[in-house]
Amino acid sequence: MPLPRHKIFTAALLLLKTESRSAEARKPAKALAATEALPKLVPQETREGNREVVGQGNGGGLSVGIGRGKEKAQLDLQERWREIHGSYDWEGLLDPLDPLLRSELIRYGEMAQACYDGFDFDRFSRYCGSCKYSRRDFFEGVGLPESGYDVTRYLHAVSNVNLPNFFKKSVSPKIWSSRANWIGYVAASKDSSNLGRRDIAVAWRGTVTRLEWVADLMDFLQPVRLPGHKNQNEDIKVESGFLDLYTDKDPGCRFCLFSAREQILAEIKRVVERYSGSGEDMSITITGHSLGSALALLSAYDIAEMGLNVLPDGRTIPITVFSFSGPRVGNRKFKQRCEELGIKVLRVVNVHDTVPKVPGLFLNERLPGTLQGLADALPWGYTHVGTELKLDHTMSPFLKETGDPSCFHNLEAHLHLLDGYHGTGRRFVLSSRRDPALVNKACDFLKEHHLVPPYWQQDENKGMMRNGDG
Numbered sequence: 001m002p003l004p005r006h007k008i009f010t011a012a013l014l015l016l017k018t019e020s021r022s023a024e025a026r027k028p029a030k031a032l033a034a035t036e037a038l039p040k041l042v043p044q045e046t047r048e049g050n051r052e053v054v055g056q057g058n059g060g061g062l063s064v065g066i067g068r069g070k071e072k073a074q075l076d077l078q079e080r081w082r083e084i085h086g087s088y089d090w091e092g093l094l095d096p097l098d099p100l101l102r103s104e105l106i107r108y109g110e111m112a113q114a115c116y117d118g119f120d121f122d123r124f125s126r127y128c129g130s131c132k133y134s135r136r137d138f139f140e141g142v143g144l145p146e147s148g149y150d151v152t153r154y155l156h157a158v159s160n161v162n163l164p165n166f167f168k169k170s171v172s173p174k175i176w177s178s179r180a181n182w183i184g185y186v187a188a189s190k191d192s193s194n195l196g197r198r199d200i201a202v203a204w205r206g207t208v209t210r211l212e213w214v215a216d217l218m219d220f221l222q223p224v225r226l227p228g229h230k231n232q233n234e235d236i237k238v239e240s241g242f243l244d245l246y247t248d249k250d251p252g253c254r255f256c257l258f259s260a261r262e263q264i265l266a267e268i269k270r271v272v273e274r275y276s277g278s279g280e281d282m283s284i285t286i287t288g289h290s291l292g293s294a295l296a297l298l299s300a301y302d303i304a305e306m307g308l309n310v311l312p313d314g315r316t317i318p319i320t321v322f323s324f325s326g327p328r329v330g331n332r333k334f335k336q337r338c339e340e341l342g343i344k345v346l347r348v349v350n351v352h353d354t355v356p357k358v359p360g361l362f363l364n365e366r367l368p369g370t371l372q373g374l375a376d377a378l379p380w381g382y383t384h385v386g387t388e389l390k391l392d393h394t395m396s397p398f399l400k401e402t403g404d405p406s407c408f409h410n411l412e413a414h415l416h417l418l419d420g421y422h423g424t425g426r427r428f429v430l431s432s433r434r435d436p437a438l439v440n441k442a443c444d445f446l447k448e449h450h451l452v453p454p455y456w457q458q459d460e461n462k463g464m465m466r467n468g469d470g
Contacts, residue, residue: 076100078196085283085320086344090387096423097389102431105348105389108201108287108322109415110144115184115205115292116411116442117142121168122463128170129181138185148194149187149201153267157183158248158256180255184292186267188275197281200271202264202299206290206325206411221331221381224298226261229305236337238330239359239382242294246302264299268308276311284309284319289411290355293326297345297385301334304341321345321386324414327358328382335385345386350393350417353408356384391417393445395428398436400447407445412438 077084077100083093084104093101118131118138133141135151159167159179167181184204192198221237226247249259258266268284275282284303288296300321303309309317319342326347338345349356360382393399393408396417407413416439420428430436437452439445444454 073100073103074194077104077194081196081283082318085285085318086346086387087318089344090346090389094387094389096426097418097421099431102418102421105322105346105418106415106432106434108203108285109289109324109348109411109418111147111149111187111201111203112206112287112289112292112324113411113415114139114142114144115203115288117457119168119182119205122459123168123171125463126170126172126174127176128172129168130176131182131185135185147187148191149189149199151185151187152271153186153263154182155184155186155204155260155263156180156255157245157260158250158253177253177255179250179253183260184288184295186264186271188271192280195283197283198275198278200268200282200284202268202284202286202296204286204288204292204295204299206288206292207409224301224330224334226302226305229302230307231305231337233333233337235333236330238298238334239294239328242291242298242329246295246298260295261299261302265302265306265308268303272308272311272317282311282317284317285322286319287322287324288326289324289414290326290409293321293323293347294329296321296323297326297329297338297343300343300345301338301341304338304343316342319343323347323386324411325349325353325355325409327355328360328384330383330385331381332383335383338385343385347384347386347388348391348414348418349388350391350408350414352393354405355409391421393417396420397428398439398447398450399445402445404444407443410439410443410445412441413443413445 080100084098084101090101092098118133118141120127120130120132122128131138131154135154138151139145139147139149157180159169159181169175169178182205184202187201187203189195189199189201220240222240222243223234224236224238224243225232225234245260247259247261248256249262250256272282284300286296286300288294300319304319309319311317321343323345324347326349347356391414393413398416399407399413415434416436419432419434420430422429422431436446436450437456440452440454441457442455446452446454
């Protein structure tokens with residue numbers, strides 16, 4: 001059904017309404033002007049008991065009803081957060097999709113999307129490759145002012161020769177760093193009342209559209225033995241490019257004096273120690289999209305292997321990974337060790353996306369047990385970890401037919417699919433006030449009659465402004 005012009009037009013106005021930023025404001029770790037969020041297509045809300053209902057408003061546009069109010073959802077989360085975070089491996093929650101699980105997946109997916117929205121991709125900016133916002137202003141800057149979290153640390157990685165297409169560099173001779181790229185953040189919930197526990201969230205940046213990094217994978221398994229690990233089994237292996245990105249450092253760069261691994265371990269240890277004496281429940285939730293999901297799983301394994309989630313009183317903080325369109329990371333021994341450590345992983349994938357099918361030449365996780373030993377001996381013997389939630393973009397009436405694989409891989413498209421998915425054979429119905437126009441933020445995937453321009457997210461005048469001297 002075509003969206004009315006008077007409603008969808010507000011989305012296009014974003015291109016004219018974003019605030020400009022001066023060069024000084026764009027320096028890393030400095031306060032920046034917040035970019036205005038995409039205006040919502042305001043739906044008419046209807047309710048029918050506790051059931052989600054969808055209808056059509058008087059204006060003919062989308063009408064999304066949310067059966068559970070915000071307060072009810074918060075109470076449910078306080079009581080069910082362990083279940084939502086995989087204490088029972090999401091048994092009975094995926095088909096049909098549990099409404100509370102859907103909302104939490106979208107919430108953490110938006111935290112991963114914030115890594116893209118906050119990243120400076122502009123090659124003509126001297127701060128290309130950095131975060132556009134200070135830690136204090138981050139969530140407001142990326143359009144999530146009510147996230148309920150405070151960013152406690154930014155994460156940086158040193159430019160990796162094995163993944164050259166992942167790193168962005170400025171063409172300017174005067175740049176903030178010649179080797180570093182901002183790659184994610186650690187955040188802590190402001191209180192434990194709304195979530196039922198104190199949540200430590202980690203989000204890793206991935207690849208927003210272009211997929212050249214897939215071709216850069218060396219497709220070589222390497223033992224993951226790292227200093228401080230309780231288990232030094234050489235048979236536990238991960239893809240070498242992911243491991244190098246996670247562990248490389250550059251003593252000559254102040255942003256990469258410590259590796260991404262050292263940065264996140266130090267911050268997790270600090271935040272856990274800060275709240276461990278409060279007696280409140282805690283959780284560690286790690287999310288990422290694309291290459292970022294590989295780092296999410298690798299860092300979750302590292303945190304658990306280091307024992308940083310074990311409190312002095314013996315309690316264990318649950319570690320959950322919400323992965324979006326992620327590749328395989330390691331071999332079967334790596335998967336088994338993650339399971340032994342109690343790491344819970346829920347992988348959200350689009351069945352038409354190719355990235356979850358790499359690296360490796362075949363899906364050895366589906367092989368009979370008699371052939372697993374042979375697969376483990378091969379250099380391409382990769383397997384996925386955790387539980388899979390399959391989505392299909394062809395089920396959405398908003399998305400057009402296209403042969404562009406970057407659309408199938410796009411994170412905003414995955415969040416849109418989550419919003420409308422209810423289970424196998426069920427009608428695609430949007431469940432929240434999330435605007436479908438967000439899909440075209442960095443791709444061209446919406447049907448044209450919705451009148452949302454492709455690749456609409458950009459700075460006003462591409463960051464240029466006329467100053468006082470002309």
